[in-house]
Amino acid sequence: MVRLFPNAESCLRLVRALTIEAWLADYRYLNMDLLKERKKEALRAAA
Numbered sequence: 157m158v159r160l161f162p163n164a165e166s167c168l169r170l171v172r173a174l175t176i177e178a179w180l181a182d183y184r185y186l187n188m189d190l191l192k193e194r195k196k197e198a199l200r201a202a203a
Contacts, residue, residue, distance in 0.1 A: 161167040 160169075
């Protein structure tokens with residue numbers, strides 16, 4: 157029999173890494189709409 161993981165901790169480590177990677181994928185790129193809103197607010201405050 158071939159085991160994929162040597163122990164339960166190594167399996168849990170992989171699952172955690174994949175979960176964090178999937179969660180961070182949503183935050184990799186800048187939301188340009190948010191930046192446009194901030195620029196508008198800054199221009200309004202300066203005027």
